[in-house]
Amino acid sequence: MNNLQKVDDWLRSSKKTVVLTGAGMSTESGVPDFRSASGWWTKTDLQKVATVDALEFNYPLFHEFYSMRIRLLEKCAPHEGHHILAKWEKDGILHRIATQNVDGFHFQAGSKCVDELHGSIYTFRCHSCGQSASKESFLAKERCGHCQGYLRPNVVLFGEMLPEKAWQNALSNIQSADLVIVIGTSLEVYPVNQLPMMTKGKKVYINKEIASHASYFDCILEGKAKEVLIKLDELLSTNK
Ligand SMILES: [Zn+2]
Numbered sequence: 001m002n003n004l005q006k007v008d009d010w011l012r013s014s015k016k017t018v019v020l021t022g023a024g025m026s027t028e029s030g031v032p033d034f035r036s037a038s039g040w041w042t043k044t045d046l047q048k049v050a051t052v053d054a055l056e057f058n059y060p061l062f063h064e065f066y067s068m069r070i071r072l073l074e075k076c077a078p079h080e081g082h083h084i085l086a087k088w089e090k091d092g093i094l095h096r097i098a099t100q101n102v103d104g105f106h107f108q109a110g111s112k113c114v115d116e117l118h119g120s121i122y123t124f125r126c127h128s129c130g131q132s133a134s135k136e137s138f139l140a141k142e143r144c145g146h147c148q149g150y151l152r153p154n155v156v157l158f159g160e161m162l163p164e165k166a167w168q169n170a171l172s173n174i175q176s177a178d179l180v181i182v183i184g185t186s187l188e189v190y191p192v193n194q195l196p197m198m199t200k201g202k203k204v205y206i207n208k209e210i211a212s213h214a215s216y217f218d219c220i221l222e223g224k225a226k227e228v229l230i231k232l233d234e235l236l237s238t239n240k
Contacts, residue, residue: 008235014179024184081226082109098170115166119155
């Protein structure tokens with residue numbers, strides 16, 4: 001039995017399957033991956049712009065960076081891999097997605113049971129008083145109508161806590177899962193990289209580059225997220 005068949009087998013027998021996705025899930029939608037060698041990470045020091053410090057003390061840079069990301073994302077869309085996961089949820093094969101991505105592609109593809117661990121780039125609030133704001137107000141560099149504070153997207157910046165509810169949901173679902181499939185994350189960002197280790201179920205790792213974490217997993221599928229998901233879906237669709 002090869003690894004694809006093994007995972008196909010586990011997907012069929014699992015009573016609760018949770019998927020954890022990272023940047024590699026979005027790169028095939030044309031979204032640059034911060035940490036791959038060709039990604040923005042090498043061109044932009046994220047630790048200098050995606051921070052509370054930048055927001056508070058260098059707002060023009062912070063604003064320029066997120067305006068650019070929002071405009072880039074407007075040109076991208078979910079790919080077949082996102083649609084396959086949405087279909088699996090509908091078919092009862094997949095029970096929950098936890099994602100590090102802020103692009104909302106899982107929701108756009110039709111998935112409903114999604115925890116966005118690093119927030120969403122499509123909703124906005126005042127950094128000072130928390131009042132929600134529109135995308136248009138943010139892009140126009142307006143200040144908060146309530147307190148004149150800086151507007152910001154609802155993403156988790158370096159130095160901020162993860163959203164409590166999303167984190168607790170992801171944690172409890174992963175702990176009680178029979179099967180956890182990690183897709184397209186380098187597992188470098190704490191604390192999300194701890195999540196796969198919290199399960200007593202089987203752990204599968206799908207990634208383009210299999211990093212040093214490989215030994216933690218029961219099965220490895222090396223390849224691009226979309227391509228591996230298409231192959232798995234083909235297997236699942238046969239001999240139903
Ligand atoms: Zn405010």
